[in-house]
Amino acid sequence: MNSSHDGNGGNGGNGGNGTTEERPRVRGRRPAHGEPLLDRAFRVLACFGPEAPELSLTALAARAGLPKATALRIARQLTEQGALERTDAGHYTIGLRLLEIASVAPRGHGLRTIALPYLQDLWHATGRHVQLVVREGLECVLVERLSARDAPRVMYRVGGRMPLHATAPGLVLLAFAPARVQEDFLAADRPAGGDEPIGTAETEALRSRLAAIRRDRYAVFSRPQWDTLITGVAAPVLDRNHSTIAAVSVITPSEQSQPAAHVPAVVAVARVITRAMATGNRRPLPS
Template identity: 80%
Template sequence: MKSSHDGNGRNEEHSPVRGRRPAHGEPLLDRAFRMLACFRPDTPALSLTALAAQADLPKATALRIARQLAQQGALERTESGHYTIGLRLLEIATVAPRGHGLRTIALPYLQDLWHATRQHVQLVVRESLEGVLVERLSARDAPRVMYRVGGRLPLHATAPGLVLLAFAPTQVQEDFLTADHPADENNPNETADALRPRLAAIRRDRYAVFSRPQWDTHMTGVAAPILDRNDTTIAAISVITPSEQNQPETHIPAVVAVARAITRAMATETIPPQGRELR
């Protein structure tokens, strides 16, 4: 068998094993997904050494799992010997009902909203205590925003996140409000006690508005809930626009109207309302 290299000129198969042993009894799938989670937009390719270090695994263990993932197409090798995410994962992800399925139904309406606003239009779902950006349409000259498609965003510090949190089951809200979250320097006073009435107002008004700096521009998001046939909130749609441009609040009627249109379209579809919850 041809030996491989970790991208730093060292032979992978004969490199000494360093680092800690995996946690006793830790399932293989847990280790494999921890390795897959190491890949990010700013690090799309990783050497075996970097992959093992970031996944906190011995190099020999990382090599064995990486080879198995590569055999299944979940990882691929570059000419330099680095690992990247494989297309097989994309193929599988496209059949996720709350991702691609929801996106397929919502996309024509997202396009209408994008044409009307010429700003960032986002479709977000909740996964446990975070939001996941399923789709984003952006104008060519719109200021850049922080979150990428497939990326996770905080529920308490984004407009679509607040909508998803406000309409989440009571236990999910309590789990979130009692959990520790990274401090938000833009909202230092956003305590659980302050957040509760804000969530109640969002449920009453059926939309959320949230402003914060993003990169070098202050941005404001306007979001509204999307429901399924059982009146369960399954997603949020939002428009993100520069705070000083055209008064972002003027987008509220359009965002609410489009959310309702997608909700009506969802009435004939079956989309799982939520993935795993915290137990």
């Protein structure tokens, strides 16, 4: 795959009004001028999700905001590289090559490989949802979740993005993020993943909450989810440089237990994973 431009030439632009858009515009049936092929390829890949694991070429082009011919050319190249696969019906799905590449991501499957045995211990001890979450910019990403059979339904899927300020692991990751990240987040009119803007009073309350999390080294956060109030308990995981790279959390229905009772177990497991990350020791999974 090269980074050429489909012959459009010209300069990238926003219509000369000085504004930016979340997704480059399609003028007529041609891609936005100057948009690199790699950017368009990622737009194609980002079209897939739990609600759309398989897409026809027409649907793929529409979701990506690309002319059908351009979408076809990119889809063919991605298929040749194994990033996409074709179904018997001729539709496209995400290919296993992406999983193979992602498996070596140190903050994804690499972290997961070391943490998983300890997450299983926490899962057996609590009988609740256990999550492993990392920060990505001003959001966080769920990289692993273990779920009990009778645990309540939760919103976020593995690989899905979560708000920093409205989840227990997100608050931990925000509290221990670099100061510039915290200021960027607090300065945002509407934080990523949030439903409402954060006003001055809410900002000051959030600053106080983050300070308390840094002091206590864990977070407890409750929020309504569908018809249930759920509470998350989370603690930070550090790397060998003592930087926070992840958060471990337990999610429980608030009315069924005392969520704070899970704090010692969550903190202990986070510390064990921190030690394992520092030494690179990987405890074998039970057979």
